[in-house]
Amino acid sequence: MITRRKTRQIHVGNVAVGGDAPITVQSMTTTKTADVDGTLAQVYALAGAGADIVRITCNEVEAAQGLAEIVPRSPVPIIADIHYQYRLALAALEAGVHGLRLNPGNIRKEDQIKSVAREAKDRGVPIRVGVNAGSLDKDLLDKYGSPVPQALVDSALIEIRYLQDVDFEDIKISVKHSNVPSMIESYRLLSETVDYPLHLGVTEAGPPPAGLIKSVAGIATLLNDGIGDTIRFSLTADPVEEAKAGRQLLENLGLRERKGLDLIACPSCGRAEVDVIAVATQAQTALEAENLPIQVAVMGCVVNGPGEAREADIGIAAGRGRGHLFIKGQVVRVVPESEMVEALLDEARKLVEEGVESRLAHAEAHAAEIAAAARDELIQIQGDANRSQDRRARVAEIARSD
Numbered sequence: 001m002i003t004r005r006k007t008r009q010i011h012v013g014n015v016a017v018g019g020d021a022p023i024t025v026q027s028m029t030t031t032k033t034a035d036v037d038g039t040l041a042q043v044y045a046l047a048g049a050g051a052d053i054v055r056i057t058c059n060e061v062e063a064a065q066g067l068a069e070i071v072p073r074s075p076v077p078i079i080a081d082i083h084y085q086y087r088l089a090l091a092a093l094e095a096g097v098h099g100l101r102l103n104p105g106n107i108r109k110e111d112q113i114k115s116v117a118r119e120a121k122d123r124g125v126p127i128r129v130g131v132n133a134g135s136l137d138k139d140l141l142d143k144y145g146s147p148v149p150q151a152l153v154d155s156a157l158i159e160i161r162y163l164q165d166v167d168f169e170d171i172k173i174s175v176k177h178s179n180v181p182s183m184i185e186s187y188r189l190l191s192e193t194v195d196y197p198l199h200l201g202v203t204e205a206g207p208p209p210a211g212l213i214k215s216v217a218g219i220a221t222l223l224n225d226g227i228g229d230t231i232r233f234s235l236t237a238d239p240v241e242e243a244k245a246g247r248q249l250l251e252n253l254g255l256r257e258r259k260g261l262d263l264i265a266c267p268s269c270g271r272a273e274v275d276v277i278a279v280a281t282q283a284q285t286a287l288e289a290e291n292l293p294i295q296v297a298v299m300g301c302v303v304n305g306p307g308e309a310r311e312a313d314i315g316i317a318a319g320r321g322r323g324h325l326f327i328k329g330q331v332v333r334v335v336p337e338s339e340m341v342e343a344l345l346d347e348a349r350k351l352v353e354e355g356v357e358s359r360l361a362h363a364e365a366h367a368a369e370i371a372a373a374a375r376d377e378l379i380q381i382q383g384d385a386n387r388s389q390d391r392r393a394r395v396a397e398i399a400r401s402d
């Protein structure tokens with residue numbers, strides 16, 4: 001059970017961030033903001049994949065104009081990402097954005113920051129102080145020699161003071177670093193210093209799988225410490241993957257309710273009666289298209305599959321040319337192996353519609369006995385684990401052949 005650090009709560013549009021609000025997922029569009037329809041299509045895709053808030057760059061006048069059309073049609077709150085030109089922050093506010101991200105390393109003039117804060121305050125719009133190790137304030141880089149955690153935190157604190165000077169408190173903060181231990185240390189340091197909500201991320205994490213691993217290592221470590229109120233995976237990939245990954249991480253940590261599919265699959269072993277990777281991939285594709293909020297198990301053999309995956313809502317295990325469908329570990333249906341993915345999909349739909357008790361009540365007569373017989377037969381055939389006797393004989397036969 002994770003105990004979250006207490007933070008103030010702010011609102012990005014209708015989404016609460018911090019305090020006791022659920023931890024939110026963010027992502028960022030990669031389209032040109034001036035392309036209103038293209039950007040909106042991506043915003044919808046990101047929202048569908050689990051993003052609660054979407055950030056969009058506001059890097060030119062045409063982008064700010066695009067925001068004026070995008071924001072009213074967006075299904076989720078929109079944050080404008082601002083670098084260098086404070087006037088674009090003012091323009092984005094006029095366009096109706098629900099939040100701003102200011103990079104202290106790129107907008108450094110106090111009067112400009114304060115003028116944005118006054119306007120944001122009048123409109124009730126929060127600001128993220130988005131410090132990034134790669135674009136740290138030059139004075140701090142000179143002072144510390146490199147973007148060490150204390151330098152990132154100092155940058156955030158300087159910016160916060162400017163905001164507080166004009167009574168602006170709707171603040172959240174990020175101190176992103178591409179080096180995971182430095183990122184973790186920066187956020188830990190920051191969380192000891194302020195009680196504003198924190199936006200977590202490993203910057204420039206790169207393409208998956210390495211980018212995913214770095215992001216999970218940094219973000220999950222902090223979440224497990226109770227630090228973090230909103231997260232973003234910064235992947236060099238389709239941003240839909242970022243949103244999915246963020247959502248899945250929170251669901252796996254028990255910090256958000258499951259919204260979509262959770263597919264578990266055994267790693268396969270010598271007992272497998274089917275190509276587990278192929279079946280799991282087919283099942284994932286078919287089930288993801290339906291986006292059913294259940295945990296589904298794909299198991300390579302009926303010897304251990306139903307038992308090992310008894311916590312899953314539904315699953316399938318192969319054996320003796322058949323697929324054994326099970327619900328909460330109890331086998332309810334047996335189908336030819338070639339039909340197992342289709343049957344799994346059909347049963348999954350019914351399970352979501354009718355519930356566990358109803359589907360267990362509809363279990364096929366003898367399904368459990370057929371599965372038990374297949375299991376016993378396999379144990380007889382395989383003997384000790386992984387058919388070692390058969391394999392030894394076959395190895396000897398090959399070794400002795402001419």
Ligand code: SF4
Nearest residue numbers: 266268269272300301
């Ligand atoms: S024993 Fe069966 S369920 Fe377990 S890993 Fe091997 S094939 Fe998969």
